[in-house]
Amino acid sequence: MLEIIKNSPFWSPFSWIYRKSGLKSKVYSRSLKPPVQTITTQSLIYLINRSNKKIRQEKYVDIKPDVAFDAGPMPPEDIAALTMILCHIDFNTIFEFGTNWGYTTASLALNSPTAAQIWTLDICKEMYQDSYLQEDKELAEMVLNQTQTGWAYKQTSEVHKVRQIFQDSLKFNWDTNGLPEAFDFILVDACHKYDFVKNDTIKACNRLKSGGLLLWHDYYYDVSAWTDVFKYVNEFAKIHPRVYHLAGTHLAAWIKP
Numbered sequence: 001m002l003e004i005i006k007n008s009p010f011w012s013p014f015s016w017i018y019r020k021s022g023l024k025s026k027v028y029s030r031s032l033k034p035p036v037q038t039i040t041t042q043s044l045i046y047l048i049n050r051s052n053k054k055i056r057q058e059k060y061v062d063i064k065p066d067v068a069f070d071a072g073p074m075p076p077e078d079i080a081a082l083t084m085i086l087c088h089i090d091f092n093t094i095f096e097f098g099t100n101w102g103y104t105t106a107s108l109a110l111n112s113p114t115a116a117q118i119w120t121l122d123i124c125k126e127m128y129q130d131s132y133l134q135e136d137k138e139l140a141e142m143v144l145n146q147t148q149t150g151w152a153y154k155q156t157s158e159v160h161k162v163r164q165i166f167q168d169s170l171k172f173n174w175d176t177n178g179l180p181e182a183f184d185f186i187l188v189d190a191c192h193k194y195d196f197v198k199n200d201t202i203k204a205c206n207r208l209k210s211g212g213l214l215l216w217h218d219y220y221y222d223v224s225a226w227t228d229v230f231k232y233v234n235e236f237a238k239i240h241p242r243v244y245h246l247a248g249t250h251l252a253a254w255i256k257p
């Protein structure tokens, strides 16, 4: 039926109005609404902890390196949700895929228990030939040099909690790094291409404790960015219950059964 309408002479002007009026993008973005349930950050905390009691005062990072930067750190609403979670739940073993400037690592360090241990993984420019980086524009924009990587957490009083790993997440092997057997909390925020998100998620699942939390960043459900994260997380949610989108953020969450 749709094909007949599309082939008729009336379709062209109708199609033009449909696109120009903004109706098409509305319909399209509605069809992309998260298929997983959207819940508040407070509800997620309650599902994990069976309590909404705050145990730490939130701490935020307000420092900037000397050089200009744009891509990388999470937007404030996502940092606020993450910080709220950290101040309500004691995560003692934390792993982050994707350090970048280390702003989120700094939030993890400042808002976790005194005895918490944090591992954060990234690659750096020194690991690649210039010609390789020139072929991958997205990577070239994102990857930093070794001293820039993790710059923000190194400025905090809690730097001793953090261990930096420089390795490609595709090649990363938990067993070779002397890491704990299992983690309380893992954040997936490295390369946003489908195969990488899938790889990092599968690795995270294998090392997450029962009842532990997995967060994906850049779960954007409009067509503006990182559609592979949205696609993979939705696929994951089809076979794993307890995947949620956090309201007002670009974070998706999974509580491991």
Ligand SMILES: C[S@@+](CC[C@H](N)C(=O)[O-])C[C@H]1O[C@@H](n2cnc3c(N)ncnc32)[C@H](O)[C@@H]1O
Pocket: 072, 073, 074, 097, 098, 099, 100, 101, 102, 103, 104, 105, 121, 122, 123, 124, 139, 142, 143, 144, 167, 168, 169, 170, 189, 190, 191, 196
């Ligand atoms: C969006 S940034 C991370 C932002 C950081 N989590 C934050 O909130 O500040 C993505 C990072 O993933 C890193 N990355 C890209 N491909 C990677 C790979 N194959 N293995 C490890 N890290 C990778 C990039 O170098 C970049 O620093």
